Amino acid sequence: MVQQAISLILSMKLDINQLTTLIGQETVFQGHRYRVVEILEVELAVILEATDQQVVQEDQYGENSRCVARSFVIPVYGPDGETLNTGFSELELISLE
Numbered sequence: 001m002v003q004q005a006i007s008l009i010l011s012m013k014l015d016i017n018q019l020t021t022l023i024g025q026e027t028v029f030q031g032h033r034y035r036v037v038e039i040l041e042v043e044l045a046v047i048l049e050a051t052d053q054q055v056v057q058e059d060q061y062g063e064n065s066r067c068v069a070r071s072f073v074i075p076v077y078g079p080d081g082e083t084l085n086t087g088f089s090e091l092e093l094i095s096l097e
Contacts, residue, residue, distance in 0.1 A: 014076055016041045026051065028092040029072065037071075045075045046088070 022036045027048065034048035050070040059065040075085045 014044070016044070019044070019046065019076065022046060022093075026094040028094065029074075029087070029090065032070075033094070034072070040073065043073075043075060044077060045073050046091075048072045048074060048091075 016039060019039045023039065025036050027034050027036065029048055032053055033051045035051055036046050037049045038047040039045070040047065048071060053070040054067040055070045056064045057066050057068045072087075074087045074091070076088050077083065078085045
């Protein structure tokens with residue numbers, strides 16, 4: 001499954017159905033491990049959640065509230081809508097097989 005996802009990324013023929021195969025996959029981004037937890041259909045982006053980092057989340061009043069996993073939204077395509085976003089192309093999928 002991971003190899004299939006990598007070949008889809010390289011072919012740059014990505015749609016929402018193909019991207020959903022990435023959900024649950026672990027990846028390295030900016031030197032840290034993340035898991036793909038969701039795909040945003042309208043924006044065509046992946047949401048990564050850290051497996052090794054937490055940040056303090058503030059409440060509506062700006063007070064420290066709780067620790068949560070760090071997350072990122074990574075657009076699949078760049079501003080031109082044709083080329084892969086550099087953040088997305090830097091994702092290194094980890095094979096768990």
